[in-house]
Amino acid sequence: MSRFIFYLILINMMTSMVSLTPRILISGSGSGTILSLVLALIIGIVMTYILVSLFSHFPGLGLPEILEAYAPKWFAKPILLFFGLAWYTAGLFTLTIxxxxxxxxxxxxxxxxxxxxxxxxxxxxxxFMKAHNILYMSEIIFVVVVPFIVFIQMKGYFSRDLNWDYVRVALMEINHLPDYGAFTSSLFIVVGTANLVIFNRVFTQLKKPTGKGITLLGFFLAYVLATTYFLPIGFTGYDAIKNTMFPWIMTSDSIRMKFGVIERIVFLFIGSFLALGVVSIIMHWHVSIQLLSSVLYSERFKWKSFNLTSPLLIVIFWAVAMTVVVKITTDGLFKYVSMFDNYFTPALLTLLIFCLLSARKGAASKWRKSKK
Known part of the structure; x- marks a missing residue:
């Protein structure tokens, strides 16, 4: 499995660590978050395997090209429009947070x-960068930033201020049935593979995931999910953190580098995640622009030989983003993010797999006809 697929998944996961995901998980701590994490991990790995395997049948093609070749327009255009708006909304949430x-x-x-x-x-x-340049940029930022983030997390795990009794109390909730909100929020963390709807154009020889690759991915996913949920609880306990909007910011401010140049690492910690957040927004909106352009492209939007569809879309993106950022409240943001995770994420993944399975069936049918 290509290293760039790991970046698509892990950047999406780690960006969510300081967003509203920890609060959503902690808010469901008394009603089955532990089993929700386990279930999301298993289903996330299975979906990653399915999506990569399905996209490997269409080397060098994004979802617009796949649907254009194997689906009628009346079906393809609404699907692409829905996906484009969903990806824009995901990036908008990250920007606002x-x-x-x-x-x-x-x-x-x-x-x-x-x-x-x-x-x-x-x-x-x-x-507006090319897809392969975005992947190379994500690799550079990932390699520079993530080791520092992991170092801080390790300091947290070995800190004397970490109360393992709080973690044990959290683990005792394993006897509750899974919480739907915690499950869908965890599932959104692990579905960065869905960005292949556009980035598959880069992979002309995409291979199916190997057992080694899936095992390594499963380890990373388990580590990030466990750290996202347990470490903030271990530092502050349920009572102090259950009403906190950004639990991981509070947690990072509890960690000190006694002999470091900067003792309070919260500023460096936020800066590191900010770099990942910018990459995540770029990925989401690049996918959204490409999907929406495939539906809304028009020869009328031309200036000389340059088509203005994409520039017009980005202007609309920023007009909407500015309005939302100025007017939305933190409680409103929490509500809308929860709604997106609960309803749009499962629908999007189900619809994407259905489209790819249908396209694969259509491709196989065309191949059989050509052989005759």
Whole structure:
């Protein structure tokens, strides 16, 4: 399995660690979060195997090309439109969450518009990069940032301030049936493979996952899911953290580097995740732009020889994003993220697998006819 698929999955997972996912998991801690994590891990690995295997039958093709070849237009266009809006919404949530984090913990005196404008410049440049360049950029940032994040997490695990009794109490909840909200939120973490709807264009020789690759991926997924949930609880306990919007920010502020240049690592920690967050937004919106352009592309939107469909879409993206970031509250954001995880994530994955299975069946049928 290509290393870039690991990056697609792990960047999506790690970006969620400081978002609202930990709060959603902790809010369901008394009603089956543990089994939800286990179930999401198993189903996430199975879905990763299925999606990579299905996309391997269409080397070098994104979902727009696959549906164009094997599905009628009346079916393909609504599907691509739905997927494009879903990917945009996922990126919008990440943008909004990280904007709130920056204002609340890093630069409370800075204007909201200045922060969003900074995102506009960086993300817009990244969105219009070629898919393979985005993957190479994600690799560089992943290699630079993730070792530091893992180092901080290891310091957390070996810290004297970590109360393992809190972790044991959390583990005792294993006798509860899975919580649907915690399950879908965990499932969203592990489905970065779905970005292959566009990034599969880069993989002209995509191979099916091997047992070694799936085992390694399962280890990483289990580590991230367990760390996302248990470490914040271990530092503060249920009572102190259950109403906290960003549990991992509080946790990172509890970890010290006694002999480091900067003792409080929360600022470096947020900065590291901010880099991953920008990459995640770029990936989501690049996928969204490509999907929506395949549906809304028009020869009328031309200036000289340059088609303006994608630039017009990015202008709409930022107009909507600015409005949402300015008007939404943290409680409203939590509500909408939970709704997206509960309803759109399962529907999106189910629909994607259905489309690929149907396209594979159509491709096999065409191959048999050509042999005759």
């Amino acid at each position: 990280y904007t709130i984090i920056i204002i609340r913990f890093l630069t409370p005196a800075m204007s909201l518009y200045t922060i969003v404008l900074t995102f506009v410049i960086v993300v817009t440049f990244g969105v």
